[in-house]
Amino acid sequence: MKVTIWHNPACGTSRKTLAILESLSGVELTVIEYLKQPPSAAKLAQLYRDAGITPQQGLRLRGTDAAERGLPDADDATVLAAMVAEPRLIERPLVETEKGVRLCRPQDKVLEIL
Template sequence: MQATIWHNPKCGTSRKTLAILEEAADVELTVVEYLKQPPTRAKLEQLYRDAGMTPQEGLRVRGSPAEELGLTQDGATADQILDAMAQEPMLINRPLVETAKGVRLCRPQETVQEIL
């Protein structure tokens, strides 16, 4: 099974999720350090759609400029959030994992088991 993780090596949850994926049998893993290689806006839109979540639910607030940019307010639209994430990948909550079985925001890291 092919799996892709949008990973931040400085994040403990992301590192733990990556370890689960590396230990899983029959997983061909692609690791994307999303701060260095951010996903496109279209890819983000697809990931959140496939995960069954909104861009607002995928927004990283802690340790990001989300509040300063007005993205945490009720009036912030999905389009505004996706545009901001595409420009500033620090706004993307992680780790996102995609397999043929779906996409999950793996917080907590055990959530990855749902798509393996």
């Protein structure tokens, strides 16, 4: 099974999710450090759509100025543009498999798509 994780190595939940994925056999894993290689707005929109959440639900509030900037109440295009410009606004980790996408908070949510 092909699995892609949008990962931040500084994040404990992201590291725990990656450890779950690395422990599985038969997984073809792609790790994307999204702070170094941010996804496009179109890719983010697709990930959130496939996860069944809105861009606002995928917004990282902790440790960012997203709330002060009004992003939780902004339209999708504004939120996505902010995330592309400042990838630290993307809540992590996002994991994509052929069975779907999950924002893996907590990390055990990844099991839903394996």
